[in-house]
Amino acid sequence: MAKILVKKSKALNGEVNISGSKNAALPIMAATMLAEGECVIEGAPLLTDIYNMKNLMQHLGSSIEILDEGTLKIQQNSFTSHESPYELASKLRASFLVAGPLLARTGYAKIALPGGCQIGSRPVDLHIKGLGALGAKITQGHGYIELSCKKLKGANIYLDFPSVGATENILMAASLAQGQTTIENAAVEPEIVDLANFINLMGGDIKGAGTDTIRINGVKKLNGAKYLVIPDRIEAGTFMVAAAITKGNVKIKNVLPNHLKPISAKLREIGVNIQEGEDHIIVQGCDKVKPTDIKTLPFPGFPTDMQAQFTSLLSTIEGTSLIIETIFENRFQHAAELKRMGANIKIEGNFEIIEGTKQLSGAPVKATDLRAGAALVIAGLVAEGETEVSEAHHIDRGYYKFCEKLKSLGADLTRIDD
Numbered sequence: 070m071a072k073i074l075v076k077k078s079k080a081l082n083g084e085v086n087i088s089g090s091k092n093a094a095l096p097i098m099a100a101t102m103l104a105e106g107e108c109v110i111e112g113a114p115l116l117t118d119i120y121n122m123k124n125l126m127q128h129l130g131s132s133i134e135i136l137d138e139g140t141l142k143i144q145q146n147s148f149t150s151h152e153s154p155y156e157l158a159s160k161l162r163a164s165f166l167v168a169g170p171l172l173a174r175t176g177y178a179k180i181a182l183p184g185g186c187q188i189g190s191r192p193v194d195l196h197i198k199g200l201g202a203l204g205a206k207i208t209q210g211h212g213y214i215e216l217s218c219k220k221l222k223g224a225n226i227y228l229d230f231p232s233v234g235a236t237e238n239i240l241m242a243a244s245l246a247q248g249q250t251t252i253e254n255a256a257v258e259p260e261i262v263d264l265a266n267f268i269n270l271m272g273g274d275i276k277g278a279g280t281d282t283i284r285i286n287g288v289k290k291l292n293g294a295k296y297l298v299i300p301d302r303i304e305a306g307t308f309m310v311a312a313a314i315t316k317g318n319v320k321i322k323n324v325l326p327n328h329l330k331p332i333s334a335k336l337r338e339i340g341v342n343i344q345e346g347e348d349h350i351i352v353q354g355c356d357k358v359k360p361t362d363i364k365t366l367p368f369p370g371f372p373t374d375m376q377a378q379f380t381s382l383l384s385t386i387e388g389t390s391l392i393i394e395t396i397f398e399n400r401f402q403h404a405a406e407l408k409r410m411g412a413n414i415k416i417e418g419n420f421e422i423i424e425g426t427k428q429l430s431g432a433p434v435k436a437t438d439l440r441a442g443a444a445l446v447i448a449g450l451v452a453e454g455e456t457e458v459s460e461a462h463h464i465d466r467g468y469y470k471f472c473e474k475l476k477s478l479g480a481d482l483t484r485i486d487d
């Protein structure tokens with residue numbers, strides 16, 4: 070099991086390049102299954118989640134080649150299986166995204182439930198409702214969902230909640246359905262826009278992505294395309310917080326500052342200096358910082374995927390801060406670990422009350438999930454002594470060369486692979 074040893078570090082300084090977005094690359098990989106030609110995906114971060122998606126798609130018949138750092142050549146000549154098996158599907162939540170394309174291309178998909186995970190139960194009912202509305206017959210049993218149809222038909226779908234994954238699955242399936250589909254109360258995350266842009270480049274007809282009403286005119290066939298994935302706004306946000314907590318001065322390159330607005334706004338509120346360029350952000354920490362309140366919300370609200378990292382930051386700012394988590398029901402596991410480091414955090418339902426302290430202290434802690442892991446490493450940068458973050462493999466799911474990038478900014482840390 071990998072672990073990361075973090076020592077109290079000086080203020081981070083320098084420049085860091087942000088990788089392509091994991092959460093955009095995963096659905097885009099799934100969408101290549103819709104195409105009858107070769108796709109080239111550039112800017113895909115070579116993370117564990119991407120390799121796990123690759124393994125699953127190869128099982129279904131995709132031929133996937135990694136051309137160089139971040140470029141994937143994918144072709145779906147034929148389908149060798151209609152089943153997303155438990156061993157492969159359980160490795161990542163995004164495995165469920167193969168349901169829409171597999172169903173739309175072949176008329177049958179048997180998909181293992183992605184299962185719960187540490188941050189909450191994460192059901193797929195909205196995906197199923199949407200695919201059902203497009204005409205799929207659905208049965209469920211023994212941990213699998215079976216979907217079948219002769220031909221998917223366009224429909225009006227209202228999502229009870231703007232689920233990112235459900236919007237993506239419906240978007241992909243509807244692209245090859247007969248007639249028009251409207252998704253209302255759709256997710257508006259930048260990753261949805263990226264997926265729609267990719268499908269349109271393949272010959273799809275999607276309008277309104279990025280708003281809460283998306284219209285999809287089904288087409289008979291989609292072709293291969295070459296596409297560059299957007300930068301990862303959560304990786305960027307994580308480095309912004311690392312710069313802020315160490316009171317450093319870091320230029321974060323290859324970002325779309327518009328995607329970072331909710332994060333930049335909160336950091337500014339705290340007292341951090343943020344300068345936005347066209348494709349970069351400069352973060353300058355400041356001694357005079359103050360506590361704040363945060364409520365996680367769907368985009369353009371504050372992202373739940375940045376909640377743990379801000380908990381670390383607010384734990385070091387004197388005064389009381391409040392974080393309300395509204396997206397996932399069990400996403401405060403980092404709090405117990407941060408408490409080992411001297412953080413003063415109280416959890417009441419989905420409220421996290423943080424009494425900032427002057428000095429955290431290094432301790433052995435566990436990365437309970439991806440973002441929690443990143444949050445603990447960040448806290449370790451300013452904690453007295455040494456912090457040992459175990460189960461660091463969680464961090465590999467979402468951060469490409471995390472330790473190397475932090476080290477290049479002056480962080481004092483070492484990764485140990487047993």
Ligand code: UD1
Nearest residue numbers: 092163191192193194195196231232233234235374396397
């Ligand atoms: C995606 C992101 C994840 C991010 C999340 C919210 C990927 C691979 N992951 O996850 O990093 O934290 O968006 O921004 O892109 N829900 C249901 N029924 C469903 C689907 C979702 O009740 O059928 C609930 C979930 O349990 C959760 C909420 O809706 O409470 C948000 O989930 P969703 O937007 O679907 O997130 P994901 O697509 O799983």
